[in-house]
Amino acid sequence: xxxxxxxxxxxxxxxxxxxxxxxxxxxxxxxxxxxxxxxxxxxxxxxxxxxxxxxxxxxxxxxxxxxxxxxxxxxxxxxxxxxxxxxxxxxxxxxxxxxxxxxxxxxxxxxxxxxxxxxxxxxxxxxxxxxxxxxxxxxxxxxxxxxxxxxxxxxxxxxxxxxxxxxxxxxxxxxxxxxxxxxxxxxxxxxxxxxxxxxxxxxxxxxxxxxxxxxxxxxxxxxxxxxxxxxxxxxxxxxxxxxxxxxxxxxxxxxxxxxxxxxxxxxxxxxxxxxxxxxxxxxxxxxxxxxxxxxxxxxxxxxxxxxxxxxxxxxxxxxxxxxxxxxxxxxxxxxxxxxxxxxxxxx
Amino acid sequence: xxxxxxxxxxxxxxxxxxxxxxxxxxxxxxxxxxxxxxxxxxxxxxxxxxxxxxxxxxxxxxxxxxxxxxxxxxxxxxxxxxxxxxxxxxxxxxxxxxxxxxxxxxxxxxxxxxxxxxxxxxxxxxxxxxxxxxxxxxxxxxxxxxxxxxxxxxxxxxxxxxxxxxxxxxxxxxxxxxx
Ligand SMILES: [Zn+2]
Ligand SMILES: [Zn+2]
Ligand SMILES: [Zn+2]
Numbered sequence: 001x002x003x004x005x006x007x008x009x010x011x012x013x014x015x016x017x018x019x020x021x022x023x024x025x026x027x028x029x030x031x032x033x034x035x036x037x038x039x040x041x042x043x044x045x046x047x048x049x050x051x052x053x054x055x056x057x058x059x060x061x062x063x064x065x066x067x068x069x070x071x072x073x074x075x076x077x078x079x080x081x082x083x084x085x086x087x088x089x090x091x092x093x094x095x096x097x098x099x100x101x102x103x104x105x106x107x108x109x110x111x112x113x114x115x116x117x118x119x120x121x122x123x124x125x126x127x128x129x130x131x132x133x134x135x136x137x138x139x140x141x142x143x144x145x146x147x148x149x150x151x152x153x154x155x156x157x158x159x160x161x162x163x164x165x166x167x168x169x170x171x172x173x174x175x176x177x178x179x180x181x182x183x184x185x186x187x188x189x190x191x192x193x194x195x196x197x198x199x200x201x202x203x204x205x206x207x208x209x210x211x212x213x214x215x216x217x218x219x220x221x222x223x224x225x226x227x228x229x230x231x232x233x234x235x236x237x238x239x240x241x242x243x244x245x246x247x248x249x250x251x252x253x254x255x256x257x258x259x260x261x262x263x264x265x266x267x268x269x270x271x272x273x274x275x276x277x278x279x280x281x282x283x284x285x286x287x288x289x290x291x292x293x294x295x296x297x298x299x300x301x302x303x304x305x306x307x308x309x310x311x312x313x314x315x316x317x318x319x320x321x322x323x324x325x326x327x328x329x330x331x332x333x334x335x336x337x338x339x340x341x342x343x344x345x346x347x
Numbered sequence: 348x349x350x351x352x353x354x355x356x357x358x359x360x361x362x363x364x365x366x367x368x369x370x371x372x373x374x375x376x377x378x379x380x381x382x383x384x385x386x387x388x389x390x391x392x393x394x395x396x397x398x399x400x401x402x403x404x405x406x407x408x409x410x411x412x413x414x415x416x417x418x419x420x421x422x423x424x425x426x427x428x429x430x431x432x433x434x435x436x437x438x439x440x441x442x443x444x445x446x447x448x449x450x451x452x453x454x455x456x457x458x459x460x461x462x463x464x465x466x467x468x469x470x471x472x473x474x475x476x477x478x479x480x481x482x483x484x485x486x487x488x489x490x491x492x493x494x495x496x497x498x499x500x501x502x503x504x505x506x507x508x509x510x511x512x513x514x515x516x517x518x519x520x521x522x523x524x525x526x
Contacts, residue, residue, distance in 0.1 A: 035354070035435065038434040039431065041431050041433070042419050042421060142462070151464050152435035153464050154438055154439075155459075157458075158461060158463070159459075160435045160438055162431045163431050164448060164449050164452070165430075165452040167449060167459070168453070168461060169459070171461075223456060224453065224456075225457070225458070225459060226455065226458065226460060227456065227461070228462075229462055
């Protein structure tokens, strides 16, 4: 197996997880700041290096061995983008040139962002609906670091964060959802309104700041104060998420019974376009793959949903250039390589 | 010596008289300002007491938020603009406005109840015990139960971590490995 394709294999999101028809991935993130240092945005260059040094020492001594430590300020642009495409770091984190690092486990399910908005963000990421094991993994790292670093903590406000809306538990619980039917039935706005009432944030495929123009939505809690982590997790897992997943499944059933022809037409057209296109932009490919994924989930297309999941990872710009290093440069070259890649994968 | 309310060193050491009980307070610059005490502590005690007496009447009793953080220099106006704070001390300096901002964003949550670093839990436990003993001491003195008051004072002074600053009060004796 080539090194390029094994880099796909090790990605946390390369395979399907539980409830894959609607839930793409689950994530739990904990924000922590080192006591005695200014928050990252206010820290000097030297203080950021100090946070890096301190946290690297603590991580290497306390967290299970085998975490790779990547200093991003020296990384090439493509490597940074690669990490964004794997949902390991935010775009903002990838693009800044200040001292910062990512520590990541071999299976990429556990990672630590150092010097993002907060000194440390512990994140656990898994395919499908796996909030409990993400939560356990994130807390495991938090526990391991407990004796090694003094965190900024306030008796009333809990863990102190650069943005005061994250105080308390400093936890963000989120799920990436595939909601194509809600979009087709134009009920997605109702969901977004409901999300506001439930104090949820709704973001796009690449998280904060990314647009929600495709069918993929990242939904996360916004309340972090006044409830335990377990209570916030239970609310999200047992109340919020089942409701959103059920909405989407109902919308799919509604389409199957009332608009079956329209639905079949759309998923087959998407498949045909992917099988015939000679130039394919990333956003167009994602829109079409979303429909093919829906067709696979409903049994309307003889396509393996796991293959679609993997393709969504592979056709992103940095991954594609890694898989097809011989391709020329420029927009047209990239679109042409992507079209060829998808045609082969789905034939 | 550490501040009574946080981990920073105390720069203000005062005796406050409340209900006939003299109370020692040790505060860092921020907490001293918040309590209405002047920094540095070089002022005559009478003036400080006058200041306290004034500040316990009416509006002034509420701690006033500082214009900018004594820890990092960020101003509340800057925070308003960027949405991010500069350092942990901002959380104390920008009270009570910041508290209102947080509570509004948190849909009713007013205090943390989740995970906590072990050390912080101990610090908080000591703070709660100290306050409880202080209240009992107040009532003992008011009721003229002097023996009880003396016992409570002993209990109060035995609470760490200030005990660590007083040599010889540690039960473990001279430093060295335990047997
Ligand atoms: Zn540097
Ligand atoms: Zn203080
Ligand atoms: Zn500050």
